[in-house]
Amino acid sequence: MSAPTETTWVPVIGLEVHCQLKTASKIFCGCANRFGAPPNTLTCPVCTGQPGALPVLNDTALDLALRAGLALDCELASVSRFDRKNYFYCDLPKGYQITQYEVPFASGGGIELANGKHIRLTRIHMEEDAGKAIHDRGTHTLVDLNRAGVPLIEIVTEADMQSAAEAFEFLGLLKERLRFAGVSDCDMEKGSLRCDVNVSVHLPDEPWRTKVEVKNLNSFRHVRTAIEHEIARQISAYESEDPSRQPVQETRLFDVDSGTTRPMRGKEDEGDYRYFPDPDLVPVSASRERLEEQRRLLPELPAQRRERYVSEWRVGAREAAILTADRPLADFFEATVRALAENEGGAQAAAKWLTNDVLRIVGEQGTGSLSDMPLTPGQLARVISLVEGGELQRKGAQCLLARLITEGGEVDSLVVELGLAAVTDDGQLRAWCLAALAGRESVAAQVRAGNEKAIGALMGPVMGSSGGRADPARVRALLLELIREDGP
Amino acid sequence: MDARTLREQILRGEATVLETVRSALADIDRRDGEVHAFLTVEKDYALERAAALDRELVELKAQGAVPPPLFGVPVAIKANLAWQGFETNCASRTLENWRAPYTATAVRRLVDAGAVPLGTTNMDEFAMGSSTENSCHGPTRNPRDLTRIPGGSSGGSAAAVAAGFVPLALGSDTGGSVRQPAALCGVAGFKPTYGRISRYGLVAFGSSLDQVSPIATNVGDLELALAILAGVDERDATCLREPAPRPQSVGLAGLRLGVLEMAPNSLEAGVEAAYNAAAAALEAAGAVLKPIALPHGDLAIPTYYVLATAEASSNLARYDGVRYGLRAKQYRDQAPAGGSLQEMFAATRRAAFGAEVKRRILLGTFVLSHGYQDAWYGRASRARRLLAQDYAAAFEQVDAIISPTSPCVAFPLGARTADPLSMYLADTLTVPASLAGLPAVSVPCHALAEERNGSGQDRQAELPVGLQFVGPAGEDARLLAMARAFEELAP
Ligand SMILES: [Zn+2]
Numbered sequence: 019m020s021a022p023t024e025t026t027w028v029p030v031i032g033l034e035v036h037c038q039l040k041t042a043s044k045i046f047c048g049c050a051n052r053f054g055a056p057p058n059t060l061t062c063p064v065c066t067g068q069p070g071a072l073p074v075l076n077d078t079a080l081d082l083a084l085r086a087g088l089a090l091d092c093e094l095a096s097v098s099r100f101d102r103k104n105y106f107y108c109d110l111p112k113g114y115q116i117t118q119y120e121v122p123f124a125s126g127g128g129i130e131l132a133n134g135k136h137i138r139l140t141r142i143h144m145e146e147d148a149g150k151a152i153h154d155r156g157t158h159t160l161v162d163l164n165r166a167g168v169p170l171i172e173i174v175t176e177a178d179m180q181s182a183a184e185a186f187e188f189l190g191l192l193k194e195r196l197r198f199a200g201v202s203d204c205d206m207e208k209g210s211l212r213c214d215v216n217v218s219v220h221l222p223d224e225p226w227r228t229k230v231e232v233k234n235l236n237s238f239r240h241v242r243t244a245i246e247h248e249i250a251r252q253i254s255a256y257e258s259e260d261p262s263r264q265p266v267q268e269t270r271l272f273d274v275d276s277g278t279t280r281p282m283r284g285k286e287d288e289g290d291y292r293y294f295p296d297p298d299l300v301p302v303s304a305s306r307e308r309l310e311e312q313r314r315l316l317p318e319l320p321a322q323r324r325e326r327y328v329s330e331w332r333v334g335a336r337e338a339a340i341l342t343a344d345r346p347l348a349d350f351f352e353a354t355v356r357a358l359a360e361n362e363g364g365a366q367a368a369a370k371w372l373t374n375d376v377l378r379i380v381g382e383q384g385t386g387s388l389s390d391m392p393l394t395p396g397q398l399a400r401v402i403s404l405v406e407g408g409e410l411q412r413k414g415a416q417c418l419l420a421r422l423i424t425e426g427g428e429v430d431s432l433v434v435e436l437g438l439a440a441v442t443d444d445g446q447l448r449a450w451c452l453a454a455l456a457g458r459e460s461v462a463a464q465v466r467a468g469n470e471k472a473i474g475a476l477m478g479p480v481m482g483s484s485g486g487r488a489d490p491a492r493v494r495a496l497l498l499e500l501i502r503e504d505g506p
Numbered sequence: 507m508d509a510r511t512l513r514e515q516i517l518r519g520e521a522t523v524l525e526t527v528r529s530a531l532a533d534i535d536r537r538d539g540e541v542h543a544f545l546t547v548e549k550d551y552a553l554e555r556a557a558a559l560d561r562e563l564v565e566l567k568a569q570g571a572v573p574p575p576l577f578g579v580p581v582a583i584k585a586n587l588a589w590q591g592f593e594t595n596c597a598s599r600t601l602e603n604w605r606a607p608y609t610a611t612a613v614r615r616l617v618d619a620g621a622v623p624l625g626t627t628n629m630d631e632f633a634m635g636s637s638t639e640n641s642c643h644g645p646t647r648n649p650r651d652l653t654r655i656p657g658g659s660s661g662g663s664a665a666a667v668a669a670g671f672v673p674l675a676l677g678s679d680t681g682g683s684v685r686q687p688a689a690l691c692g693v694a695g696f697k698p699t700y701g702r703i704s705r706y707g708l709v710a711f712g713s714s715l716d717q718v719s720p721i722a723t724n725v726g727d728l729e730l731a732l733a734i735l736a737g738v739d740e741r742d743a744t745c746l747r748e749p750a751p752r753p754q755s756v757g758l759a760g761l762r763l764g765v766l767e768m769a770p771n772s773l774e775a776g777v778e779a780a781y782n783a784a785a786a787a788l789e790a791a792g793a794v795l796k797p798i799a800l801p802h803g804d805l806a807i808p809t810y811y812v813l814a815t816a817e818a819s820s821n822l823a824r825y826d827g828v829r830y831g832l833r834a835k836q837y838r839d840q841a842p843a844g845g846s847l848q849e850m851f852a853a854t855r856r857a858a859f860g861a862e863v864k865r866r867i868l869l870g871t872f873v874l875s876h877g878y879q880d881a882w883y884g885r886a887s888r889a890r891r892l893l894a895q896d897y898a899a900a901f902e903q904v905d906a907i908i909s910p911t912s913p914c915v916a917f918p919l920g921a922r923t924a925d926p927l928s929m930y931l932a933d934t935l936t937v938p939a940s941l942a943g944l945p946a947v948s949v950p951c952h953a954l955a956e957e958r959n960g961s962g963q964d965r966q967a968e969l970p971v972g973l974q975f976v977g978p979a980g981e982d983a984r985l986l987a988m989a990r991a992f993e994e995l996a997p
Binding site: 063066067068069070071072073074075102104106107108111112113114157158159161290292293294297298299300 | 586587588594596601604606607608610705706707708709710712713714740741742743744816817819820822823824825826828829830840847848851871874875876879883
């Protein structure tokens with residue numbers, strides 16, 4: 019296929035995103051909602067589908083779902099309903115999945131991409147996750163029901179995206195919002211975010227061609243690769259005009275190793291699900307008070323925060339982006355700024371210290387994030403104040419932060435314990451400068467000759483002698499003074 | 507002897523719980539071979555519990571405390587109520603040897619009230635049937651005439667009470683499964699307002715219709731059972747958020763009773779005679795009788811068989827051989843070469859279910875199928891609403907509606923098994939209240955007719971007939987009070 023014709027085809031992409039809600043317990047029983055426990059240890063009569071057991075909706079799951087709807091600007095139904103989706107599979111304990119088919123709890127809404135394009139959502143509904151079937155253990159299929167009954171929301175978009183890049187960006191923004199809203203971890207590796215894509219292509223001003231669904235996408239990268247591959251496959255098929263290659267409406271699986279898609283074997287997906295209202299559950303009502311409560315709990319979302327950091331607090335755009343990648347980090351930042359309210363330029367200082375030093379030190383620990391470490395916003399603010407007050411030098415502050423992040427402690431006593439207090443005694447500084455000048459006459463001569471930059475060669479030894487506790491500006495001034503005093 | 511009298515006897519020290527339970531077990535040993543009311547008899551458990559209750563009674567007496575309301579009373583439990591550690595097989599090969607890993611709320615409440623469950627009772631497989639002939643363990647026989655069916659699906663529980671094995675038994679009523687066997691066995695059976703008693707642990711057949719329902723020798727014991735079984739249960743989302751209603755009393759004088767209009771010749775002669783006698787007795791006691799029609803009443807049976815089977819087809823999907831219960835033999839240890847999961851499900855379900863259950867699963871699957879759903883399931887749901895409106899209109903004019911519980915008396919074993927439709931029609935008079943979620947009670951009324959007609963020669967005429975009272979939603983206690991007032995009219 020030649021490049022010019024390829025560009026005339028317009029891809030049409032829609033997403034179906036399953037997202038596990040971050041509740042303590044499952045959606046219809048009291049079992050823990052937790053990843054990684056030994057198989058079948060988080061189960062009970064309800065989520066294993068024992069005869070006679072009944073589901074009861076977990077209120078927190080509903081609250082988080084509603085909050086997700088608010089975070090995505092959806093319209094929330096005052097009453098929604100659960101239906102049964104009937105099909106047989108070994109990981110589906112009741113022989114049906116409880117889901118919302120006819121009346122989902124949320125519809126409409128959407129997310130705006132950086133290019134200004136609005137990606138619309140069709141609907142969001144609540145449902146229960148299935149268990150996990152493991153097929154690659156010899157002749158047996160093993161089933162783990164720990165995941166059965168974990169609360170999910172399924173977010174269905176309109177086919178508003180036209181490239182893999184747009185889908186990738188959409189997913190990133192979606193994840194960011196849901197994480198900020200405290201609704202889900204959105205961790206694709208742990209399966210708390212899963213995505214199916216619908217891809218078709220068309221020629222300008224022509225109807226859309228056949229829609230193909232691609233499943234088994236376990237990372238954002240796979241989503242992008244699968245969409246790119248599927249678009250190319252469909253265009254090439256249409257251009258070949260080979261009847262045997264024409265895309266058919268089907269579900270394809272993404273193959274991680276080859277980066278391609280292949281038809282799903284069997285017809286397991288094409289069942290008649292015989293949806294009907296689940297008689298075991300009552301209609302779900304989202305009262306005005308309940309919605310208001312969730313609206314109140316919905317934090318300011320990342321885009322708004324970035325905007326505020328840059329325009330109100332004069333934080334750099336790059337730093338603002340880093341700080342809003344994660345809600346705990348953004349919250350940490352804001353708490354630090356609040357603690358620095360007295361300081362002129364406190365927000366900029368906090369942004370710099372967080373994005374440069376703190377995140378670097380946290381990263382060096384290998385595991386965990388800032389919120390797992392003992393450092394508090396109040397401590398960071400204190401460190402910044404000490405630096406700005408000249409009582410602590412940058413080097414010392416870094417050393418102190420490393421200790422606060424790894425082991426914790428009390429700022430002022432650590433400064434003493436670690437001997438980090440800035441040396442402000444001019445007598446001591448002068449002595450270190452004189453020691454550095456001894457034997458470095460040529461440097462002094464260069465400085466005297468007008469090359470002030472040469473002084474750098476003297477700064478190192480002085481700072482070294484002070485153990486990083488000297489104020490470089492003061493050292494520099496003293497050095498200049500001594501060189502000039504000494505001069506001809 | 508009823509449950510309350512039995513408890514009194516125990517409290518007065520005229521019999522120990524152990525003696526009471528031993529005598530019930532001996533009676534079952536001696537006579538249940540021919541009745542076959544029980545599927546399992548948990549002798550060891552019952553004796554151990556009886557002995558423990560006797561010890562407890564000494565302590566309670568020492569403390570001056572009042573023993574709970576069913577203290578020491580032997581009871582029977584329909585085999586579709588989960589009872590932890592014991593086989594709860596629903597009369598299905600599917601659940602043969604399945605021991606429930608938890609206890610149903612209703613069973614728990616009986617036990618907490620001091621009752622001694624003796625075992626589980628026979629039923630139509632998964633409660634699907636009206637004669638207890640659809641049991642994989644063979645039918646139950648009517649204690650009043652061993653050649654006849656006891657009704658169903660709670661035939662085992664009704665027979666256990668009618669035979670005098672226990673004064674109180676739990677059944678479940680979906681379209682008449684407690685009222686009809688109670689009527690046919692000559693005992694009292696009560697289906698509460700939908701949601702009155704928690705369904706948690708009741709193995710589902712038609713979830714929007716199923717209600718745990720007690721069977722007893724008289725209405726007073728049903729009132730006691732309601733007080734014990736009803737009340738809020740966090741494990742059932744459809745359970746009413748109200749405490750158990752307190753027993754009431756209602757005088758028959760001035761009571762407005764709707765007499766259900768029925769198609770001519772829709773009742774057997776014996777039923778009609780008993781029913782007319784009952785109506786006359788009520789009128790004589792001062793009740794005001796008023797004919798009441800349910801304009802959509804003739805839709806009830808088709809509506810019921812669409813909705814109940816639709817729900818059943820989904821409710822029974824869990825019996826797939828994966829987690830518990832029967833799995834097709836060839837798949838027990840490992841899959842045969844080339845065998846797929848879908849084939850395992852199919853082979854398992856083919857082997858697991860009886861003919862009636864399969865018929866209803868197929869019916870239910872059909873009425874929910876794409877392209878047919880609105881014509882069947884959708885229309886039936888609308889018809890159900892119309893029927894509920896009919897009742898609501900009727901209850902603006904009357905306090906309760908009376909009719910016979912069943913259009914026929916107990917029929918001979920095997921008489922209707924070849925004709926499912928005639929079997930379905932046995933539920934004509936019980937199904938409408940189920941669809942509308944209303945409380946309904948069946949009380950024996952044949953004694954009145956016998957007295958009037960003085961006929962004793964005709965065997966058919968001696969068979970029990972039940973009078974059904976249907977009341978407005980939520981009026982369970984008032985309805986039972988009416989039924990008790992009627993019961994007191996009979997000799
Ligand atoms: Zn569970």
